Amino acid sequence: MKILLAPDSFKGTLTALQVCQIIRDELQETFTVDSHPLADGGEGTLLALAACLTSAQWIKHLVCGPLPSQPVEAAYLWLPESQVAVVEMAQASGLTLLTPSEQNPELTTTYGTGELITQALARHPQKVILALGGSATNDAGLGMLMALGWQCLDANSDAIPLGGQGLSRLQQIIPPSDFKLPPVELWSDVTNPLYGPQGAAYVYGPQKGADSAMVERLDLGLRNVAQILKQETGFEANFPGAGAAGGLGAGAVWGLQAQLKSGFQAIAELTGLEQKLQACDLVITGEGFLDVQSWQGKVVSGVWQLAQKYGKPLVILAGQSSFEHYPGVAQIISLVGPDISAEQACQSPASALKQRCQELKKSLVWT
Structure with a gap:
């Protein structure tokens, strides 16, 4: 399975590049992983x-x-x-x-x-x-x-x-x-x-x-x-x-x-995101807080639209999420959960993301 990593930064905690590196470290032994950190034109x-x-x-x-x-x-x-x-x-x-x-x-x-x-x-x-x-x-x-x-x-x-x-x-x-x-x-x-x-x-x-x-x-x-x-x-x-x-x-x-x-559209075009997405089997995107604004011109919504266009399964990793499910999204995984508090996720975001990636890896292996 070829996985494309196309996240935004987790604002205030992890850059998009750091997010890619953490996910890549957890998945690359089992899957082919291509990193493509993104932004929406703002900081990062x-x-x-x-x-x-x-x-x-x-x-x-x-x-x-x-x-x-x-x-x-x-x-x-x-x-x-x-x-x-x-x-x-x-x-x-x-x-x-x-x-x-x-x-x-x-x-x-x-x-x-x-x-x-x-x-x-x-x-x-x-x-x-x-x-x-x-x-x-x-x-x-x-x-x-x-x-x-x-x-x-x-x-x-x-x-x-x-x-x-x-x-x-x-x-x-x-x-x-x-x-x-x-x-x-x-x-x-x-x-x-x-x-x-x-x-x-x-x-x-x-x-x-x-x-x-x-x-x-x-x-x-x-x-x-x-x-x-x-x-x-x-x-x-x-x-x-x-x-x-x-x-x-x-x-x-x-x-x-x-x-x-x-x-987002300008960065996606300049960096060839669409071509990379067509060549993958699964897309992983993410941001710090997934809510209704995430679907209004942000990175997550842009990646979601491309995944829909080419029929690619999409996983969203978020620091926190207002959504448990969303149409066209295979999984929404929040760092904050019963076993990780919001304070813990903010203090040790890399550790929390690593744990969720390990859980994601197990689910993908059995898919």
Whole structure:
């Protein structure tokens, strides 16, 4: 039996590559196992791509972190065969770069993401891919644009402060005069608009350290940005996906003329997932928490659709699961169960996954 491993990361505990390695170690003595770690365009995208594309090169630079005074070493991925640069915004502006006490979306900025893009542009790429997700920010991508040469000015024609605190003060945006870009793609699975009850501030602000009063201020700031863009350029900023990465979706589509794409679909296409799936006998996918959102553009839903298309049996491994069964899924296996508590699974995820893989192996042998 040939088994294809195509999981997402178990967010906060195991990367997709680590998940593949653990499953592979348990199954490879009995089965032929092919690892294909995945992501949906958010945090972990570069790791997944680098694992599947052997020619990919890591390029590191020192840039501004989520806080303006915080330098971080961030990397982008260079694909030499296609001359494509893949920038993951979480590398420079991600929430995991901050301690809980540092999280404050009125202060955090995407400026470092803009610096990383600037470094990538120095290689004269044929295309730039910007992977959204895992952000610490809520600045509508203005920090990124400022790093790339845009002027974001207040009523006195002074530069607005970096971070979400500057959004309400924005009165004018002036693009750089000689700015040239190759095509830019945005990879994301987020469909939230820029502002409003389902917008960036209300839905994701609390996860980034915002209390209810700050959420309201951030949302008003995002509304102001949208109004300025509408007045100056006629651009409608409150589209589905604009709220990705704290509104970076809106800033990149407007300022970089970027095209939004499903992160999973783009990664699957670039790494040849469909061809590998056709050649296997069984597919194993997974993620940290399997719930209704898992079927809305996430890795699990994408792998499930391909397994359905080619009639391949599918096993889902999850840290925790809201489902015991799902149509077209042979088995759903949760790390958390009567013998493994949620606390144990979080503290020792590798051990818990190893135990469940041993149980899976026994069931597959008898199948």
